Amino acid sequence: MAKFSVTTAIVYVNDRPALHSVYELVAADVLARYHRLAGGDTFFLTGTDEHSINVERAARQQGMGARVYSDQMAQIYKDVEAQFRISYDRFIRTEDPDHVAGVQKLIGAIQASGDIYKGTYSGWYCPSCEAFYQESELNNGYCRIHPAIKASWLQEDNYFFALSRYQERLQQHIEKHPQFIQPESRRNEILGWLKAGLKDFSISRSTIAWGIPFPGDERHVVYVWGDALVNYITGVGYGSDEAAFRRWWPADLHIIGKDITRFHTVIWPAMLLSARLPLPRQVFGHGFMTLNGQRMSKSLGTIVDPLEAANRHGVDPLRLYLAKEITFGGDGDFSWERFDERYNVDLANNLGNLVSRVAAMAHRYRSGRVAPAGAPADGLARIGDEAASAYRRSMDALSLHEAVAAAFRIVDATNEFIASTAPWQLAKESSAADRLTQVLFDAAEAIRLAAVLLTPIMPSSSAEILRRVGVSADGLRLDRDGRWRPEGERLLAQEGPLWPRFEIGPTMSGKKEAATVADDSTQPSKPPALAPAGEGPASAPAPADNRIGIDDFMRVELRVAKVVAAERVPKSNRLLKLQVDVGSEQRTLVAGIAEAYEPEALVGKSVVVVFNLKPAKLMGIESNGMVLAASPDGGKPIVVTFEDAPAPGTRVR
Numbered sequence: 170m171a172k173f174s175v176t177t178a179i180v181y182v183n184d185r186p187a188l189h190s191v192y193e194l195v196a197a198d199v200l201a202r203y204h205r206l207a208g209g210d211t212f213f214l215t216g217t218d219e220h221s222i223n224v225e226r227a228a229r230q231q232g233m234g235a236r237v238y239s240d241q242m243a244q245i246y247k248d249v250e251a252q253f254r255i256s257y258d259r260f261i262r263t264e265d266p267d268h269v270a271g272v273q274k275l276i277g278a279i280q281a282s283g284d285i286y287k288g289t290y291s292g293w294y295c296p297s298c299e300a301f302y303q304e305s306e307l308n309n310g311y312c313r314i315h316p317a318i319k320a321s322w323l324q325e326d327n328y329f330f331a332l333s334r335y336q337e338r339l340q341q342h343i344e345k346h347p348q349f350i351q352p353e354s355r356r357n358e359i360l361g362w363l364k365a366g367l368k369d370f371s372i373s374r375s376t377i378a379w380g381i382p383f384p385g386d387e388r389h390v391v392y393v394w395g396d397a398l399v400n401y402i403t404g405v406g407y408g409s410d411e412a413a414f415r416r417w418w419p420a421d422l423h424i425i426g427k428d429i430t431r432f433h434t435v436i437w438p439a440m441l442l443s444a445r446l447p448l449p450r451q452v453f454g455h456g457f458m459t460l461n462g463q464r465m466s467k468s469l470g471t472i473v474d475p476l477e478a479a480n481r482h483g484v485d486p487l488r489l490y491l492a493k494e495i496t497f498g499g500d501g502d503f504s505w506e507r508f509d510e511r512y513n514v515d516l517a518n519n520l521g522n523l524v525s526r527v528a529a530m531a532h533r534y535r536s537g538r539v540a541p542a543g544a545p546a547d548g549l550a551r552i553g554d555e556a557a558s559a560y561r562r563s564m565d566a567l568s569l570h571e572a573v574a575a576a577f578r579i580v581d582a583t584n585e586f587i588a589s590t591a592p593w594q595l596a597k598e599s600s601a602a603d604r605l606t607q608v609l610f611d612a613a614e615a616i617r618l619a620a621v622l623l624t625p626i627m628p629s630s631s632a633e634i635l636r637r638v639g640v641s642a643d644g645l646r647l648d649r650d651g652r653w654r655p656e657g658e659r660l661l662a663q664e665g666p667l668w669p670r671f672e673i674g675p676t677m678s679g680k681k682e683a684a685t686v687a688d689d690s691t692q693p694s695k696p697p698a699l700a701p702a703g704e705g706p707a708s709a710p711a712p713a714d715n716r717i718g719i720d721d722f723m724r725v726e727l728r729v730a731k732v733v734a735a736e737r738v739p740k741s742n743r744l745l746k747l748q749v750d751v752g753s754e755q756r757t758l759v760a761g762i763a764e765a766y767e768p769e770a771l772v773g774k775s776v777v778v779v780f781n782l783k784p785a786k787l788m789g790i791e792s793n794g795m796v797l798a799a800s801p802d803g804g805k806p807i808v809v810t811f812e813d814a815p816a817p818g819t820r821v822r
């Protein structure tokens with residue numbers, strides 16, 4: 170049985186949980202659940218990082234001791250992780266006695282290798298990173314990761330780890346093992362950094378008391394990185410359970426944020442090499458999360474509370490969004506609008522509606538009971554098996570978003586299958602009775618397969634779907650259940666919608682309308698968008714075929730923009746080049762309104778722009794967006810503007 174051990178970075182308890190830290194947990198959880206489903210022997214480690222000056226400070230601010238504060242915060246994180254169904258095997262706290270003992274053992278092993286010496290450290294220090302930087306690594310004296318924090322010059326006596334001795338071995342290891350650092354861009358970054366040379370690294374602090382006593386000199390505590398990183402081995406038994414340690418170490422995968430790649434690919438492996446321990450197989454640095462394109466940060470007010478996000482449509486829809494909408498490894502954006510939209514498109518209209526329709530037809534035509542009764546749908550079975558293989562390949566390659574997309578290919582194919590086989594037509598022909606039974610069975614089977622594949626991403630919802638298509642979610646195994654199974658009788662459950670449509674109103678506070686009607690005049694064919702739960706053919710053709718659904722409309726992001734500057738585009742009678750403030754940034758765009766407006770007249774005006782339009786080059790100028798204007802026949806364009814202008818960036822719909 171394949172072994173798979175995965176870790177997340179342990180979270181700093183100096184602040185409450187935020188969506189971007191939950192993102193990392195969800196990604197690791199999806200992979201852990203996938204490997205369990207595949208029959209792998211899996212260990213998933215996560216936890217809290219409690220020893221740091223920031224934690225001490227946060228505790229003091231709240232008038233409590235660091236230990237009491239850490240206890241509370243660890244509990245808050247555990248509660249959030251329980252809500253998000255994070256299926257860790259161990260939640261380690263750096264205050265745990267076995268961790269403390271393990272850190273001291275590791276420092277002892279590094280001392281025994283002769284890699285620790287006493288010295289004086291001085292340098293530019295960011296207290297939030299808890300790291301020293303070269304002047305050139307700062308931005309006018311400010312930390313690049315914490316733009317609000319000015320680095321301070323710090324000098325203290327402490328113990329040093331002889332990191333420089335490992336430069337060559339690290340470089341060789343990274344060059345010889347292309348998988349060690351992923352994605353590739355991070356690997357190149359680290360190699361470049363290594364080649365510039367490594368400095369010894371201070372591994373103790375005498376200025377703080379909140380930490381693990383340094384072996385041999387209790388006036389010092391172990392520097393937080395020399396403590397936190399070690400959780401990856403103490404969490405699987407280093408220093409306390411040798412058998413467990415041999416079983417689970419080295420870890421197969423450390424999932425971390427890209428900003429801490431250096432610590433994990435240079436300092437951490439050097440410490441392990443010094444202690445003569447094996448290195449982890451892979452360090453994967455995922456990207457940052459943004460809110461409406463802006464970095465999530467407390468100072469910008471762009472932190473999203475994960476529980477608030479989960480309350481909107483449920484934990485599973487949020488897990489799906491995080492796994493599906495963000496390219497794992499790249500930066501990813503979250504916005505409430507997009508979350509609402511994906512919820513409606515992927516779940517309410519697509520998967521949820523499919524489950525309801527198939528159950529409704531099975532009940533209408535076959536009392537809910539379906540079984541193979543004729544020639545199976547080869548096409549659908551083939552798509553199902555191909556998608557299942559693609560899903561496994563993508564998961565193994567850590568391409569979570571592609572794995573989810575593969576599962577949804579089955580859902581899409583099933584919708585098309587129902588549209589093309591038209592069960593409601595078959596029901597009218599007595600000679601097609603077996604064919605109808607088979608079609609319903611095939612549709613139910615496709616739903617079953619998709620739900621199995623989605624289990625690691627949406628554990629509760631997938632179990633519910635499996636129950637509704639008459640199979641058990643217990644003891645699922647990918648090799649047996651993760652492929653097309655042309656046999657068995659299924660009793661389908663006809664129940665209310667799994668995911669009621671979220672009505673997107675004119676304000677941010679949409680509300681859920683349960684049971685999206687149900688007469689028989691529903692659209693069975695694709696696109697499934699907007700087809701309510703029900704079945705049967707469209708009884709009346711749509712009066713206007715060019716109408717679009719709300720989801721199509723919502724894809725067009727219209728926003729208020731304030732014109733900051735305007736000028737004519739040289740050699741063009743028609744074009745103006747505008748500089749506009751869209752709230753989060755300033756953009757350049759080109760508008761064909763020069764015949765109607767003098768540039769000066771537009772400055773200060775608030776207009777409406779298509780915010781998510783792909784850039785286009787006009788007369789050599791890249792235009793990022795489009796200004797809305799009325800175009801009267803034969804007349805000059807009239808720009809859409811406001812009587813009372815809302816703030817730039819406000820969404821228009």
Ligand code: ZN
Pocket residue numbers: 295296297298299312313314315318
């Ligand atoms: Zn910093």
